[in-house]
Amino acid sequence: MATFGDGLDKAMQKALTRPAPKSAGAQMRYLVKQMKGTKPVAQMLRISQRTVERYVKD
DSSP, X not given: OOOHHHHHHHHHHHXXXXXXXXXXXXXXXXXXXXXXXXXXXXXXXXXOHHHHHHHHHO
16 A cells, blocks of 8 residues: 555656655645645545645644
8 A cells, every 4th residue: 555655746746847845845735736725635645634734834
């Protein structure tokens, strides 16, 4: 089974048009901006929306 980090890396590769941010918080903020919300990111990564919000808050 893939880990959370693997899922985040795969999602970043699909969404990227520029070099990926390095930290997990920065990556999550970038994904939220690209996908226009925390809910789509949470569904894509199969984690809770609250977990996404925690990463965005850093």
